[in-house]
Amino acid sequence: MRKKPGNKKLGSVMATAALSCALAVTGCSQYASSGELRSREQSRRSESQASETGPGQSILSDGQEDEDVFEGAETSRLETERTTAPMPEFEAVQDEVYVKSEGGGSVRIRSSCDTGDNSNILTLAGPGARLSRTGKNDKWTRVEINGAPGYISTEYITTEAPETKAVSGNTYAGSGTVTLDPSWKYAEFSKINTGAAVMYRSEAADKKNITVCVNAGHGTSGGGSVKTLCHPDGTPKVTGGTTSAGATTAVAVSSGMTFLDGTPESKVTLAMAKTFKDKLLAAGYDVLMIRESDDVQLDNVARTVIANNASDCHIALHWDSTESDKGAFYMSVPNVESYRNMEPVKSNWQRHNALGESLVSGLKGADVKIFSGGSMEMDLTQTSYSTVPSIDIELGDKASDYSQAALDRLAEGLVAGVNQYFGR
Numbered sequence: 001m002r003k004k005p006g007n008k009k010l011g012s013v014m015a016t017a018a019l020s021c022a023l024a025v026t027g028c029s030q031y032a033s034s035g036e037l038r039s040r041e042q043s044r045r046s047e048s049q050a051s052e053t054g055p056g057q058s059i060l061s062d063g064q065e066d067e068d069v070f071e072g073a074e075t076s077r078l079e080t081e082r083t084t085a086p087m088p089e090f091e092a093v094q095d096e097v098y099v100k101s102e103g104g105g106s107v108r109i110r111s112s113c114d115t116g117d118n119s120n121i122l123t124l125a126g127p128g129a130r131l132s133r134t135g136k137n138d139k140w141t142r143v144e145i146n147g148a149p150g151y152i153s154t155e156y157i158t159t160e161a162p163e164t165k166a167v168s169g170n171t172y173a174g175s176g177t178v179t180l181d182p183s184w185k186y187a188e189f190s191k192i193n194t195g196a197a198v199m200y201r202s203e204a205a206d207k208k209n210i211t212v213c214v215n216a217g218h219g220t221s222g223g224g225s226v227k228t229l230c231h232p233d234g235t236p237k238v239t240g241g242t243t244s245a246g247a248t249t250a251v252a253v254s255s256g257m258t259f260l261d262g263t264p265e266s267k268v269t270l271a272m273a274k275t276f277k278d279k280l281l282a283a284g285y286d287v288l289m290i291r292e293s294d295d296v297q298l299d300n301v302a303r304t305v306i307a308n309n310a311s312d313c314h315i316a317l318h319w320d321s322t323e324s325d326k327g328a329f330y331m332s333v334p335n336v337e338s339y340r341n342m343e344p345v346k347s348n349w350q351r352h353n354a355l356g357e358s359l360v361s362g363l364k365g366a367d368v369k370i371f372s373g374g375s376m377e378m379d380l381t382q383t384s385y386s387t388v389p390s391i392d393i394e395l396g397d398k399a400s401d402y403s404q405a406a407l408d409r410l411a412e413g414l415v416a417g418v419n420q421y422f423g424r
């Protein structure tokens, strides 16, 4: 099981490095056939599945490692071969390039030209993301990430701008209040939906035409006494958290935790949402606010379905229930085959994780403390119903500073992460 003390992390890192190298695309001396790769991947997955679905495990507070989150075959394909040579020569250029990936997967951007060491992954860039290029050679392209150099495989770079719709697929044109339309996909799974979200349109000079749904976690009175299906197909949850693994229903909206000084989480997520909204609007993003007061009568399913239909990405703000001031992280999509094969997770999980990676990278750039590898696998109602890139980000825990100065810094980091995700 994954809780064994000792070498868990080292073993996992080594396995990751081996897999990453084995999945090389071209010309690698350690080339392995696709059949071999598949069987390795499958045995790795069944191992991780067995350990993550073990009975009675709570993974909310054990500080587990998640190095494997991005090791699915889909993303691992998107790599150049391992390069261990010293920094290659770059032809200096200064232009804008875009990420292309035929399967729609995200591509890694690293701090060095070494695909054998995953500790150097700075962020993932989704298809169509715009990057500032400063150097190029046949294998690697140097780009600027948060003012520092990052390296991405040249194979996944194009100078052709994608059609606008590739980045911003949402066509919702309204402003003002947004309520749950019962004809929207999955709307019927919501139990609390008499409330309304509010759409704000940016008036900044540099309008992005991208809508970010900002979801202040918790804050639905009565939400704890109603239950909704964890998954739209009725299957049980694959990880344990607030709701244990194996359950098919979860509370519609939980009340959240209480900070050590007695302040409810929902107050802090609301203050954070308002701060984040202001900074997003100033940066040119439109903002869909799920909650703007202590109570909105929208359960997690309704919040998610509204985000699916009226925004381009969904960011739910939370603080975790530990007391160690452990830092920020995002809830990543569990690496469990049945879960990643269930729609709408199947078509969207890579984008969820890429958004989470971008947000954590932005937070890091704002000097926010990051927990462990920056992610923790969790099967959430939000993820299970999301059809736009969607993430639950935990910005700290019960012991964290939530002064306005701290919230400002978090919001700056999150805006930088959103910029990174959309390549702006």
Ligand SMILES: [Zn+2]
Pocket (backbone or CB within 6 Å): 217, 218, 256, 257, 265, 317, 318, 319, 320
């Ligand atoms: Zn929460």
